[in-house]
Amino acid sequence: MSQRKRAAKNQRPKVIPIRLDATFFFERAVQSLDRYHYDKALKYFRRAVEYEPENPVNHCNMAGILSEMGRYEESNVILRSVLDQIDPAMTECYYYLANNYANMELFEAAEDALVRYLENDVEGQFLEESDELLDLLNYELNRPTKLATIKAKENIYAHDKARELLEAGRFAEAVKMLEEIIARKPDFLAARNNLGLAYYYMGLFEKSVATISEVLATEPGNLHALCNLAIFYQHSNQRELLDSLVRKLNKTVPFHPEHVFKMATTLGIVGQHREAYRHFHRLLRTGELIDEPSLHHFAAIASVNLQRYEEARKHWQQAERMDPQSPVPPYFLKRLDLVRQGTESPPTHYHYHLPFEEQFKRWENSPAQVTEALKGDPLIRSSFFWALRHGDRRTKVQVIQALGLVADEEVIEALKSFLIDPDEEDELKRVAVLVLRSIGMQDALTVMFSGRTITLEARRKSARLPVWDSAWQTVLEHALEGMSGRYDVVQQHDMMTLWVDYLSRVYPEVPKLHKSTGWAAALEYWTAKMHRRTVTYADLVNRYGVSQASISRYANRIDEACGIREKLDLTRPSFH
Template sequence: MIEKTSENDVNNGNVIPVTLDANFFFERAVRSLDRFQYDKALKNFRKAVEYEPENPVNHCNIAGVLSEMGDYEASNEILTHVLENIDPAMTECHFYMANNFANMESFEEAERSLVTYLEEDANGEFLAESEELMELLQYELDRPAPLIRIKSREGVIEHERARTLLEEGKFTQAINLLEEIVTNTPDFLAAHNNLALAYFYMGRFTKAKECIMEVLKQDSGNLHALCNMAIFLQYEAGREQLDKLLLMLEAIVPFHQEHVFKLATTMGILGRHRIAYGHFRRLLKDEEVGGDAALYHYCAAAASNSGLYTEARRCWQQAIKLDPESVVPRFFLAQLQQAQGDGKTLPPISYNYQLPFQEQLKLWKDNKGSFTEEVANNPLLRSSFFWALRYGDANTKLQVTEALRWIEDEEMSEILQGLLEQQPLQEDKLQEAALLSLQRLIGSGSEEAIPLMEEKEASVLRHKGQPEWKEDWQRVIDQTLGMMDRRYDAAQKKDAELLWKQFVSSLYPDVPFIRHAGGWCAALEYLTAKLHRQPVTYREVAQRYGVSTSMVSRYARRIDDECQIQDNMNNSLSPFTENI
């Protein structure tokens, strides 16, 4: 006979009453999970949701069990419900969904969810797991994820982009991004340091020093900042502060590879070549970086500048083995051999892994100024341009200005505009070179540049003794712009005008007689359309202007020969506009 519980038993405390609430079913679900009893766990988590339907954790627990059971779609449905209807701030749901999508081999959706999690989650609870999943997705999709930022590591992604811009020599863009980072994250010291370097590369010493002072105010022992400060101080009058800082840096023996390299390059730049040589030798013994040809050049430069020519020769020979296509180690090795053959000491060698600046200018002149993409993106070279235009002699400035027209990007346009804005005017030959280069680079891409260019253009033409702009020349512009109206935007029409002015200016005083204005107009419109990647044929423009196709072709080739339009189109760059 089964004994029943009496009311007296309850009143006497012989039976513990059970409170059926969310916690009760939650605890039962957890015990079931410990025993891998997923069906029971799921049943108890659902009962917990019935008691507390607005608690997002209960819903996520159900989603977790469904995921363990392999029902990834149902799991994601619940997670989506949490985000849309219960708690949109529960960003970890995006991470759970990313894992579910990955298990379903829906890698695109997994990537989207994971990127959303990283960009929205402020705590970074699953940051390490996210990095592992990101590697998997990158392998499966065969491309990096389009990740803009990681909220829990504010500024890190942006800082990597800024570092890439610095490495590409795009200092203005890097400065804009780094300034935004340090404003939003004032304690991001690496960003302050790199901002200082970007200013320094552009020759803006005062701003560079301000950035370093901010770093040292927050961390007085920051090695990168101390090294940067030492380099900046050598450009100021007075040696006392620099000498004191150098004594401290000379006594440091850093442990981390990055710090060793920073200190080595700093000692080399500041003329402490023996100390630099010792640090570079340490790096060469590091298997991770010891196979880098550039590192052997750095060590060779330090050795040569210290009078250790045997070691310098050995390092350059090793650099040639590691980088047989580079002309740099061969050039310096030949210089060393020639100096030793003549019984002379080798002049100071730059630590930059590239040919000396004047040697590069000589090569470009021999090649009619053509630049490869690699050179155009060389940060050391671009920095040399900035410095040469600020501090070089007139001849160097002229050579650099002529070279700049072949590096077609926004930053070089700004440099040329700055050169044209200098008051009082520099010598007219330099002004003319800057004007022609700027015409090739920006045209009407910058509205502020147009009045400046027109004013300088008039000044240059007056100096050359050119007469007032002829009516026949202006008629070509007016007729072309009239025909282009409503089919081209203002920027494209301005490009056509600049192209014609460049053509006339380059030919003066041997400008051809304008017998068939319509042919020149058609050729001008044809080339402008091609520059802006608009589909057009000789026949179309010939019919529009009432001239023959052969005339348009002949005149277009004549303009192209003078202004080298086709070369720029082959390089996928317009010589007159900032935007491709």
């Protein structure tokens, strides 16, 4: 072959072959749709279906074109074949069917298809359009549509319920529900935020921080997560981390009223009263949330801490006018002059309820009133759980005893969680164990004492005590003090269980406990005998400062009610 021929051959244009597949015909169909050439688009979608008959999207595209062309019955045949034969999980087909039936004025069939869509579709792609179609069907059928649930909104409904549980102080239930929501929808950040709060209220600090950190990893500017984290740092005394976070918050200017309110209360809680004051007054100036008495209360708290006493007075007076049944505004108005004179410190807690000391003072002689408040007022209930974790020692003792009056599942879970918190005092845990036993909780209990986890074995069930009297607590404290260093935790627990058992058996005819140390010595006496420990009356007289006759008398009373000597004789014949 000549050189010229070879050159000509090399210069021939290259032919690129067309690859005829589903993608090729899909693209041609879309181009035809853009030009409103429906016939051509339908032809190309049919070819795409021929190449990929198992792909439900191609079938739905073909059904969509037929619907656009007014060929609703043909469209429905294809949609039903997708649901029956190709992909039953493609629930949006029910929405397409509902639209076709509505256009055919078959409103009953449209309603059935729409209900199937709403009750089965998880993603909720056509929720807004479904609302409009529901309105049309309600009008045409002259009745509301019966819906068991809207699947796509289940997580939203569940989240709302979890928030109610959280506000009611039912933290364990809220945690369970929020964990289930996140398992179904990991990107539901609001649920993850509230889960972090619930963990925190339950004292699970590390889990709460980890959960909030997950939110911030996805959305670094999430205001609720940042505010929650600031409160966590405040109560765990992580000052350096808190200061850094507060600087970040102070550079943030929220616009939504709820975000402004969240920012203001958070800054107040962490001691940034000036910035909190600024945000509260933003809300008051704009008229947002102005009908909330709590907003005026919080603005008053911030004002007092900035020595704006007259402003504080006006805010509390306004809160009193708006909420005349609440004891909160009048209480703080009475204290205002004392703060102004410097004889009392300004209030720093941003909660719309009385301080715990005042609440307990009012309820001191009325257990029924405590029970009613804890069961009937979610805010008070929530504040009690908060104080269980963050109050001072005296407050925690009062809270533990008060929670025993309610004794529902949430209280039991909260106290059991308290028992394994390494940061709580052993003495407080002993009070919690005693209250759990006194309310009839006789299952085995896991407790962390002095950094060591132990299991207190289950006890036989005894009658539940309706109250826990301070005189009974005094006996217990004397016994624990006398036994300290001589008996292990399990033996001390057995002593506590014996005391609860005795009180349960003789209640309501509990004798006057004039000599609490004598009763305490009697409890140690029987505890030693049950554990085959050597103890003499002389030891007890010396340590408790009571006579042998008193110890013997009280020991006999306990034995008469509980039958200890008989049980020991049955189980240990050699004991004398």
